[in-house]
Amino acid sequence: MINVGIIGTGFMTVAHLKAYQKVPGASVVALCNPSGRNLDGDFSKVAGNVGDANAVKLDMTRVKAHREVATLLADPNVHAIDICTPTHTHVELALAALAAGKHVLLEKPLARRSADARRIADAAREAAKRGVFLMPAMCIRFWPEYAWVHQAIRSGNYGRVLDARFRRVAQSPGWGRGHFLKGDDSGGALMDLHIHDTDFVLHCFGKPTSVSSGGYSRVSGAIDHVVTLYRYPDGPVVTSEGSWAMSEGFGFNMAFTVNFERATVDFDLARGADALRLIVPGAPTTSLKPDGGDGYIGEMKHFYDAIAAGRAPTVVTPDDGLAAVIACEAEEESVRRGETVLLT
Numbered sequence: 001m002i003n004v005g006i007i008g009t010g011f012m013t014v015a016h017l018k019a020y021q022k023v024p025g026a027s028v029v030a031l032c033n034p035s036g037r038n039l040d041g042d043f044s045k046v047a048g049n050v051g052d053a054n055a056v057k058l059d060m061t062r063v064k065a066h067r068e069v070a071t072l073l074a075d076p077n078v079h080a081i082d083i084c085t086p087t088h089t090h091v092e093l094a095l096a097a098l099a100a101g102k103h104v105l106l107e108k109p110l111a112r113r114s115a116d117a118r119r120i121a122d123a124a125r126e127a128a129k130r131g132v133f134l135m136p137a138m139c140i141r142f143w144p145e146y147a148w149v150h151q152a153i154r155s156g157n158y159g160r161v162l163d164a165r166f167r168r169v170a171q172s173p174g175w176g177r178g179h180f181l182k183g184d185d186s187g188g189a190l191m192d193l194h195i196h197d198t199d200f201v202l203h204c205f206g207k208p209t210s211v212s213s214g215g216y217s218r219v220s221g222a223i224d225h226v227v228t229l230y231r232y233p234d235g236p237v238v239t240s241e242g243s244w245a246m247s248e249g250f251g252f253n254m255a256f257t258v259n260f261e262r263a264t265v266d267f268d269l270a271r272g273a274d275a276l277r278l279i280v281p282g283a284p285t286t287s288l289k290p291d292g293g294d295g296y297i298g299e300m301k302h303f304y305d306a307i308a309a310g311r312a313p314t315v316v317t318p319d320d321g322l323a324a325v326i327a328c329e330a331e332e333e334s335v336r337r338g339e340t341v342l343l344t
Contacts, residue, residue, distance in 0.1 A: 002026050003027050003028075003030075003077055003078050004028050004029065005029065005032060005080070005082070005102075006081075006082040007081060007083050008083065008084035009031060009033040009046075011046055012084040013043070013046075014043045014046050015296050016296060016300065017056050017058070019294075019299065020300055022293065023297070023301050023304050025304060029062070030065075031065055032069055032072045034067055034068070034069070039060075041060040041065075043056040073100040074100070079102065079103060079307070080303075081097040081102045081103070081104050081105070083097070086186070087109060087112050087187065087191070088112060088179075088186075090107075090110060090111050090120065091119060094106050094123070094124075094134065098127040104135070105300075106120070106134060106136055108137055108138055108199075108324070109191050109192065109324065109325050109328070111325060112184075112186070112187050114326045117325040120134070120318065120321075121319055121322040133311075135302075135313040136316055136321030137299060138199050139299045141200065142292070142295040142315065144292040144295070144298070147290065147298070149256065153258065158262045158263035158265075158280075159260050159261025159263075160236070161205075161258060162259045162260065162261060163237040163238070164238045164256065164258045166239070167242075168240075168255075169254075170243065170246055170252040171248050171249065171251065172220075172224070180220065180244075181219055181221075182221070183220035183223075186222065187222050187328070187332075190224075190331060190335075191325075191328050194240065194242025194331075195328050199316075199321075201238055203320070205230070205236070206232075208231050208232055211327065211334055211343065212229045212341075213226055213227065213229075213332075213334035213341075214338075215227065216335075223332055228240050253270055254267075255269060265277070273287070273289070274287040276289070276290070330343055
């Protein structure tokens with residue numbers, strides 16, 4: 001049994017709570033929020049952009065409520081800390097949790113800026129020597145459709161990839177606006193939403209030599225719409241788009257198309273049950289339905305399995321989390337300068 005304490009009580013906490021309920025052996029035993037919000041365990045009014053609409057109401061006779069992070073970290077019954085707080089708090093909380101000997105699941109991005117993300121990655125590397133592990137919560141690596149296409153890319157079953165494009169676009173977030181719409185803290189859509197696709201690009205194709213990005217600010221003061229070309233000298237052609245700039249009422253959508261030599265794979269969340277399609281020349285188009293629920297379940301299960309086995313998580317590492325921040329920072333620089341930026 002791995003006992004988890006969650007810091008933060010917003011939408012991401014709800015997504016994580018639902019996932020932990022489907023991971024045998026994982027038990028949420030504590031919640032922490034200095035403001036006291038939702039520490040009654042009633043999350044029925046908390047909503048976000050993905051996942052089901054089922055309300056979460058915890059039995060707080062089995063869950064400790066904390067207003068102070070220090071008291072949570074001092075609890076020997078808590079083995080792991082799940083940090084679901086605004087980005088600007090990540091460094092202090094992650095370092096404190098690792099110092100207290102707690103395993104850490106840290107929501108993306110690791111930090112607003114790469115220098116702080118590096119501090120976390122360095123601390124995680126030292127903690128791992130003591131058997132204490134940190135995993136960045138890059139849930140898209142675990143999303144069944146994305147995991148499927150990643151395996152298809154790596155296997156070479158359909159030949160090499162000619163081009164790939166990823167899209168994650170939304171209206172501005174209706175929750176956590178006090179944080180998200182302060183671009184200096186959140187990084188806007190580029191650092192908070194688009195980072196998922198940048199991370200997945202790195203996961204599939206490795207580090208590009210450079211990025212060429214265009215974009216603009218609309219709601220946060222940071223980059224709220226971005227389109228990026230990731231340059232790989234030997235191919236493929238890879239692009240992605242991320243946005244919080246869609247008009248109110250648009251909602252949220254994520255999609256990708258990967259064009260192989262011998263097939264095209266197309267995913268569009270808006271198609272529902274037929275979201276993932278495989279098109280092979282000479283054969284009927286196939287709707288694929290990979291197992292695994294949403295990516296949060298896979299994420300929590302991987303975190304739990306690794307901690308229970310006494311080993312570091314492998315699907316996503318602290319260095320992966322750092323690399324995603326570095327790449328997004330380069331994209332931000334490219335937008336502001338109007339120039340291609342090298343990744344060294």
